[in-house]
Amino acid sequence: MRLPVPFRFILCLAWWLLCVAAPVMADGEGLDRKIDLPRSKGSVYKMLGLVTDRSGYLFVYDSRVIDNDKEVKLKKGRYTIRQAIRLITGDPALSLRISGNHILIHPQEAETKFLPKEAPPREENVLSEPALFTIEGVVTDRYNNEPISYATIGIVEGAIGTITNQNGEFRFTFPDSLRKYPVQFTHLGYTSYTVDTDLLAGAYRYITLEPKVIPLQEVIVRLVNPVKLLDEMLAKRVENNAADPVYHTVFYREGIHNRKRLVSLTEALFQLYKTPYTSPVTSDQVKLLKMRRLRDTSERDTMITKFKSGIQTTLLLDVVKNLPDFFLPEERVLYDYAHADIKEIDGRLANVVTFEQRAGITSPLFKGEIYIDMENSALLGVSFRVHPKFVSEAAPMYVERKSRQLHVVPQEVSYTISYKESKGVYYINHIRGDLQFRVRKKRQLFSTALHIWFEMATVKTETEEVKRFARSERIPTHSVFSETEYTYDKRFWEQFNIILPEESLQEAINKISNIIEETEE
Numbered sequence: 001m002r003l004p005v006p007f008r009f010i011l012c013l014a015w016w017l018l019c020v021a022a023p024v025m026a027d028g029e030g031l032d033r034k035i036d037l038p039r040s041k042g043s044v045y046k047m048l049g050l051v052t053d054r055s056g057y058l059f060v061y062d063s064r065v066i067d068n069d070k071e072v073k074l075k076k077g078r079y080t081i082r083q084a085i086r087l088i089t090g091d092p093a094l095s096l097r098i099s100g101n102h103i104l105i106h107p108q109e110a111e112t113k114f115l116p117k118e119a120p121p122r123e124e125n126v127l128s129e130p131a132l133f134t135i136e137g138v139v140t141d142r143y144n145n146e147p148i149s150y151a152t153i154g155i156v157e158g159a160i161g162t163i164t165n166q167n168g169e170f171r172f173t174f175p176d177s178l179r180k181y182p183v184q185f186t187h188l189g190y191t192s193y194t195v196d197t198d199l200l201a202g203a204y205r206y207i208t209l210e211p212k213v214i215p216l217q218e219v220i221v222r223l224v225n226p227v228k229l230l231d232e233m234l235a236k237r238v239e240n241n242a243a244d245p246v247y248h249t250v251f252y253r254e255g256i257h258n259r260k261r262l263v264s265l266t267e268a269l270f271q272l273y274k275t276p277y278t279s280p281v282t283s284d285q286v287k288l289l290k291m292r293r294l295r296d297t298s299e300r301d302t303m304i305t306k307f308k309s310g311i312q313t314t315l316l317l318d319v320v321k322n323l324p325d326f327f328l329p330e331e332r333v334l335y336d337y338a339h340a341d342i343k344e345i346d347g348r349l350a351n352v353v354t355f356e357q358r359a360g361i362t363s364p365l366f367k368g369e370i371y372i373d374m375e376n377s378a379l380l381g382v383s384f385r386v387h388p389k390f391v392s393e394a395a396p397m398y399v400e401r402k403s404r405q406l407h408v409v410p411q412e413v414s415y416t417i418s419y420k421e422s423k424g425v426y427y428i429n430h431i432r433g434d435l436q437f438r439v440r441k442k443r444q445l446f447s448t449a450l451h452i453w454f455e456m457a458t459v460k461t462e463t464e465e466v467k468r469f470a471r472s473e474r475i476p477t478h479s480v481f482s483e484t485e486y487t488y489d490k491r492f493w494e495q496f497n498i499i500l501p502e503e504s505l506q507e508a509i510n511k512i513s514n515i516i517e518e519t520e521e
Contacts, residue, residue, distance in 0.1 A: 030057075030098045031082040039076035043069050045145050047088040050074075052142075055081050057098070060195065061105035062203035066091075068145070104199050131176035135197070137205030139168045139185055148209060150430055151187040152346075152420060156194065160460045161420075162251075163430050185209060188371065188381065188418075192347040212344035226337040226353040230327060230370070232377040240378040240426050241277040241320050245468075248272040248427065249289075249460035254310045254481065257451040264307075265294040266482040273469055274318075274428075281315050281322045287473045291486035310454045312477035317417055317431045319382055326355050326366055326384070334358060334365060342374070345381070346421070349374040357387055364390035364397070378419070378426050385414035398435060404442075411436040411449075422461055431456045 035054040040047065045068040048059055066089055074087060085105065086092045097104040139151045147168025154161025155178045164170045172183070183200060185193040190209040253267040273285040316322050325331040334357055341352040350371045357365035368384025386394050394410050413435050420429035432455040440447035475484065 031096055031103075032080045034078050034080055035084065036078050037074060037076065037084060039074065041073045042071065043145075044072060044088055045069070047072055047074060048085070049142065051081065051084050051088070057081065057101055057103045058193075058208065059105060059206070060102050060199050061206055065107060065203070066105065066206075068206070099196055099199055102195060102199060106203065132173050133176045133179045133197070133201075134171065134173045135183065135200040135205065136171040137169070137200070137207055139164050139170065139187075139207045139209060141190075142208040142210050148187050148190070150416070150418075150432070151185055151190075151209070152418070152429060153183060153185055154420075155181050156184050157181040162459055163457050186346045188345050189343050191344065224339040224351060226339045226351075226355075227332065229339070229351055229353055229372050229377070230337070231329070233370075233372050233379050234323075234327065236377040237277055237320060237379075240376060242274065242425055242427065243276050243278075244463070245276065245466045246274050246427065247462040247466050248274055248458050249462075250456050250458050252311065252314065252454070252456045254307055254454040255452075256307060257449075257453075259448045260451075263295070264482055267292050268481070270311075271469075273466070275321075277321050279321070281318060284315050284318075285469045285474050286311060286315075286477055287469050288475045288484070288486070290489055290492050291484065292488050293482060293486075295482075306480045307452055307454075307482065308480050309478050311475075311481055313433065314431050314454060314456045315477060317415060317433065318428050319417055320379055320419070320426075320428075324366070324384075326368075326370075334361060340369070343371065345371060345373075348380075350380050355384075357390075362390060364394040378421070380426075381416070381418040383414075383416045385412065386410070388412070407440045407442065407447075409438045409440075409447075411438055420458075427458065427461055429458050 033055070035051065037050055037054060040050060044066060052058055070090070072088055072090065074084075079087070081103070082096060085096060085103070086094060089105070091107075094105055094107065097106075139148045139153075140146060141148060147164070147166075149164060149166045149168060151164045151168065151170075152161060153163065153170055153172050155174060157178070160174055160178070162170060162172050179197050182194050182196050185195075185207055187209060189212060191212045193207065193209055195207075248271070250270050250272055251267070252270055253265065255262060255266070256264040268288060269290040271287045271289055273287070275283045319327065326335050335355045336358050337353060337355050339351060340354040343350050343352055350373055353370040353372065354368070355370065356367035357363075364386050366384045367387050368382065370382050371380040372378070373380055385391075391410050391413055394413065395408050398410060398413065399408050414433070416430070416432045418429045418431075419426040421427075433453060435452045437450040437452070438447040439450050
């Protein structure tokens with residue numbers, strides 16, 4: 001049987017063996033409004049959630065000042081909102097401000113420091129403006145306090161943004177000229193959250209998103225043909241997706257973990273020249289702007305792994321341009337489709353179409369979910385993976401070369417892609433790929449775990465004066481990117497909108513003794 005189309009998303013791994021704005025004024029009337037609270041016991045986070053339920057106000061505060069996990073007790077009674085907050089936090093000296101439906105909590109001594117100091121002038125670089133403004137914090141689920149990975153953060157009126165890491169953490173730097181616009185936090189299945197930029201200034205902020213439950217009265221209950229939804233999505237690409245070239249400034253990173261130990265991490269800032277959705281992915285171009293690399297040179301056990309074609313794979317995962325087999329009419333005989341749910345994404349309702357390879361087909365194909373806007377049929381996102389039943393047979397698709405002494409078995413291969421709207425056009429927003437392998441050396445009983453991952457996030461989109469790059473500016477996309485020569489720019493990386501390292505990744509980075517960039521001048 002011929003190999004199906006999906007393996008255009010092939011990653012190649014090479015293997016070798018080694019012998020060796022203005023302050024917000026307090027709303028006294030709102031804070032003095034009385035609410036009834038039951039006798040209760042729980043964490044500060046849970047108890048503030050009770051206040052939200054009774055009052056309708058959401059909270060913005062520095063989680064390094066207020067201990068979310070502290071256990072508190074509250075007697076049944078009627079309290080003003082002000083009293084309830086101070087009893088729950090245990091700090092009667094807190095200063096409270098109301099803006100819209102938000103209550104900002106901060107120490108009184110911080111009131112005069114509410115607006116951050118203006119960033120000092122510094123040298124121009126590819127993203128910099130003379131004055132920058134930075135907000136940082138963590139995004140969590142309002143009810144279970146779990147971090148929300150890959151939530152999108154952006155300026156409402158600007159094509160600039162970032163995403164949270166796997167721990168829900170973020171740092172977002174943008175020109176001070178955009179500070180007058182609010183910041184929006186969005187994620188699949190949650191109600192979008194918009195807040196004035198100045199409310200987030202000056203501290204590490206705790207942002208909660210409300211899970212979106214779609215009431216039946218909001219939708220017309222009817223049978224939905226999932227294949228028809230796919231056809232409409234493909235037909236509407238001419239209206240929903242870029243018909244002209246654009247520039248995307250993107251943050252890219254790729255890493256390799258061997259036995260859960262970080263052995264390589266490469267991060268870069270690219271400028272992408274993205275051709276229209278009707279053009280092949282091979283016509284897209286990549287220009288390297290900045291780069292840095294961490295490598296554990298003490299890794300001298302038995303194996304070195306090199307990650308090849310990571311950039312090219314990321315470009316191929318723009319599924320609006322490079323249609324996967326589960327989108328193509330002629331390949332749909334390989335899959336079963338179903339309309340599974342309705343979700344909210346960026347304040348819009350989306351149909352969720354699930355797909356899975358049909359029974360009887362034993363070649364490793366995909367299963368996953370497709371998110372399609374209910375109103376305009378735009379593709380909002382795709383999450384898919386090689387079918388778990390057959391993923392172990394997919395090694396020839398992902399391993400370019402290995403020693404005869406090694407037995408390599410894929411354990412999990414998964415991808416997520418999201419698109420975000422700007423001025424009526426949908427652009428690539430975030431791409432993530434994770435590949436898990438078990439590697440066993442010949443005549444050895446135990447195998448080791450190998451995790452290879454990559455991701456790209458769009459931080460800026462430009463549509464004016466877009467031109468192809470000169471040949472000398474382009475970088476090859478099929479090569480081992482981590483071996484690219486570069487000059488480390490410490491000042492730049494201190495300000496750029498990187499995806500913050502997760503706790504586990506940060507711990508791994510801290511264990512690497514040879515961090516070349518931090519020692520070179």
